[in-house]
Amino acid sequence: MKQEQIEDIRNFNRFYSKVIGLLDKTYLKSADSIAEVRVLCEISCDATLTANDILTTLGLDKGYLSRILKSFEKKKLITKERSATDGRVMYLKLTQLGRLEFEKLDKGAAAQVSEAFGGLSEDDYHTLIESMKTIKSILIKK
Amino acid sequence: MKQEQIEDIRNFNRFYSKVIGLLDKTYLKSADSIAEVRVLCEISCDATLTANDILTTLGLDKGYLSRILKSFEKKKLITKERSATDGRVMYLKLTQLGRLEFEKLDKGAAAQVSEAFGGLSEDDYHTLIESMKTIKSILIKK
């Protein structure tokens, strides 16, 4: 891998970090921490999810996650249910309220993306999204 | 902007957040906080930089930045020099040691990108980087 290629990639990373950072920043005005949002998102996506699953996919600290989950429970956003077959694991599920809350966050995030990326021509959207898909497809096969 | 386009962009953002997060994580094992690295980077790029410049480009808190800079000064990585024409502003400069430190960080970051993005075909690199440039060029003209 050439020096120049590395620099090109770093250049993009720096640029896109700012984009994501900006989104995160405005996002968080109306929400909890990024970690919390991600955790909620994971739970909403998978009905048979355990804390450990989240640990591996999000790479958080055990203790940190445990506390986040406890706070969710206190706010009645999730329930924990001990597995019948393995007494160590807890299945996490969104409550009605949790689903509502997540939906709200999700809509907010979408609105924000629409705000941040809005105002391009139809052509540019097409090219932009194609490029995004290309990047992901190349990196994902690693 | 269509719903589907928003979703496509969010999809990429989620994906690329992880890529960047991973880089940051391994990066920080051998360095200070991300904020500190960014600040050092800014200073190294511009010889007539003030704290306020950093505030506007990086969007940090005044107090937070002030402390970071103080710690850099203590570690002899930078010097502050009061402007002759405006007694409020302080010019920030890397010391010899600061330049060395930055170079070390910079090399480390490059090595990490090379590690994380390594192993693709020459074709894939080309396509990847083209896509990155395309994305940046579209977003930057906003």
Place this chain on the structure above:
DNA sequence: TAAAATAGTTGACAAAATCAACTATTTTAT
């Protein structure tokens, strides 16, 4: 020249994250 604005500092504090020790289960190896 008084008031407003700007650059930066400081103290108090809050939020986010890490570390290590701990309990309670389950799995592995003898």
Place this chain on the structure above:
DNA sequence: ATAAAATAGTTGATTTTGTCAACTATTTTA
């Protein structure tokens, strides 16, 4: 069968990171 190792999760102590508001010292504006 059972002791040891591994796994899932919790808890307390602590550190790191970031925010807020009040402050000093200049400079600009009216």
